[in-house]
Amino acid sequence: MNLSTTYLGLPLKNPFVVGASPFCDNLSVCQSLAEAGAAAIVMHSFFAEQIEAETRAPFASWEQRSRPEGEGADALPEYHDYHLNPEHYLRQLKHLKRLVDIPIIASLNGTRLGGWVDHAQRMEDAGAAAIELNLYQLAADPAVPGDEIEADMLQVVRTVAASVTLPVAVKLSPFHSSLPHFAARLSENGAAGITVFNRLHQSDIDLVKMEKVTHLRLSEPSDLLLRLRWLSILSPDFPGSLACSGGVHHAADAAKALLVGADVVQVVSVVLKHGPARLAEMIAGLEAWMGSAGYDKLSEFRGRMSHRRSSDAGSAERADYIRVLQTWKV
Numbered sequence: 001m002n003l004s005t006t007y008l009g010l011p012l013k014n015p016f017v018v019g020a021s022p023f024c025d026n027l028s029v030c031q032s033l034a035e036a037g038a039a040a041i042v043m044h045s046f047f048a049e050q051i052e053a054e055t056r057a058p059f060a061s062w063e064q065r066s067r068p069e070g071e072g073a074d075a076l077p078e079y080h081d082y083h084l085n086p087e088h089y090l091r092q093l094k095h096l097k098r099l100v101d102i103p104i105i106a107s108l109n110g111t112r113l114g115g116w117v118d119h120a121q122r123m124e125d126a127g128a129a130a131i132e133l134n135l136y137q138l139a140a141d142p143a144v145p146g147d148e149i150e151a152d153m154l155q156v157v158r159t160v161a162a163s164v165t166l167p168v169a170v171k172l173s174p175f176h177s178s179l180p181h182f183a184a185r186l187s188e189n190g191a192a193g194i195t196v197f198n199r200l201h202q203s204d205i206d207l208v209k210m211e212k213v214t215h216l217r218l219s220e221p222s223d224l225l226l227r228l229r230w231l232s233i234l235s236p237d238f239p240g241s242l243a244c245s246g247g248v249h250h251a252a253d254a255a256k257a258l259l260v261g262a263d264v265v266q267v268v269s270v271v272l273k274h275g276p277a278r279l280a281e282m283i284a285g286l287e288a289w290m291g292s293a294g295y296d297k298l299s300e301f302r303g304r305m306s307h308r309r310s311s312d313a314g315s316a317e318r319a320d321y322i323r324v325l326q327t328w329k330v
């Protein structure tokens with residue numbers, strides 16, 4: 001069975017990539033992931049705020065007195081709270097590269113241009129095979145229009161992509177008013193691929209303490225459905241690579257993501273819950289499904305369930321929406 005695929009120009013032995021997560025902090029777990037069959041590992045993000053925290057670190061005591069006021073400013077982690085400081089991150093990347101013979105993808109996370117962008121070059125020098133650029137942000141300022149936010153994002157992508165020879169993927173949120181158009185603009189501005197999607201962190205409210213509470217919630221398989229919809233719409237036209245991130249918990253989920261046009265699936269929650277052995281099970285499960293469906297190669301079925309090129313995907317999805325609402329009888 002041939003599971004090989006190409007992602008961001010990198011030839012991979014199978015489509016299972018360990019997504020951005022704390023796995024990269026632990027070398028022996030990474031070795032187990034590689035032994036279980038991971039085709040590549042994405043390191044957790046290096047945040048723009050880390051560079052700013054590093055710059056502030058020598059002035060920490062002064063900074064305590066002079067930190068800007070307001071929500072958010074106080075809430076940022078201190079320099080020592082980040083898992084890996086900038087030097088550590090690059091050192092860990094080098095260790096990982098030496099330890100396993102699969103591509104290590106570095107992750108850079110920021111929203112507006114700043115000194116952090118130079119870090120892409122340092123990641124390339126340290127041996128990253130690619131960079132995943134995470135543009136996580138919440139557009140909460142009523143004074144800022146959406147096109148301005150997207151223009152800023154494109155500028156970041158253009159600048160990062162121009163600063164390295166590596167392929168750069170962009171990890172996106174699903175909340176863009178015209179995602180296929182924005183994806184095309186990302187490609188024009190240097191993105192070699194997109195990761196569909198970020199899972200936006202959401203706080204809850206503790207009604208007893210009357211406080212906002214923030215828990216890390218792992219994904220559910222139902223998170224996959226949003227990804228399947230958008231991959232199926234994006235894949236016929238998007239010229240670069242597509243990674244599915246969110247809700248891939250079983251081999252069947254991976255098969256579905258590939259059928260709607262993903263080049264790879266990224267897995268995090270399921271491996272955090274069940275360990276690297278689950279990754280090996282998923283790879284074997286995908287092979288078993290391919291055998292039962294009569295496929296020898298991944299390339300024979302990838303994209304078979306995407307919306308057809310130039311089809312009116314929006315109208316088809318709306319028709320589905322109207323039809324499904326009629327199925328509930330009272």
Ligand SMILES: Cc1cc2nc3c(=O)[nH]c(=O)nc-3n(C[C@H](O)[C@H](O)[C@H](O)COP(=O)(O)O)c2cc1C
Nearest residue numbers: 019020021044045134219245246247248267268269
């Ligand atoms: C503990 C944890 C840490 C994560 N850290 C990052 C990160 O640093 N950067 C990033 O882009 N995504 C990060 N993610 C998001 C994952 O890469 C992934 O997009 C998300 O968990 C959905 O995939 P899943 O359903 O396989 O978990 C993290 C997720 C978890 C659970």
